[in-house]
Amino acid sequence: MAQQPKPSTQSPALNRLIDQLSTLPGVGRRSAERIAFHLLKNPQDQTVQLADAIRDFAVNLKICNQCGNATDTDPCPICSDESRDHQTILVVEKPSDIVQLETTGQYTGVYHVLMGRLSPLDGIGPGELNFEGLIQRVKKQKVREVILGMHPTSEGDGTALYLADQLSKQGVHLTRLARGLPVGASLDSVSKAVLGDAVHGRRRID
Ligand SMILES: [Zn+2]
Structure with missing residues (x-):
């Protein structure tokens, strides 16, 4: 006779929550x-706030x-702003990078959000990122310049190299954000990569 599965002793609400949470990336059953x-x-109202x-x-x-940005309106306020330069696209890893860049008030072009960076060890390949949307925009919108704004990490560098290779066939001007020296940093406290970039990205002051 086939054995009947044992009835669960856990609450259905708890089981449902665990089932849902374990569908999130990087969250296993345990x-x-x-x-x-x-x-x-947790206090109940804190958990309700999280749920809200x-x-x-x-x-x-x-x-x-x-652009792939997280937004309340589609297209987002930046893409719908006609006073911005739509022929210059700054590619970033995530929506919060846009928030940071906008606080500088120095950039007047538009953005493209990849929603991550290449990370083969975590199973994130080109298919998981918003690359195709960028290539299509470059083809359709007469884009003049694509600025690669990936984070200065090995994965960010790898993503920038990959994109540079993909975009090199599109006849677009490719640049990468200069890393520069952080304000207040002494030269012996910054990494070789930052210092090398600072020398490479130097500009005239006269
Ligand atoms: Zn947008």
């Missing part, structure tokens, strides 16, 4: 259980179909 038990110990934030995010946030 981590999902740990998070769920942590939430169980996720619901609000799911209902209201969209991805801009032009």
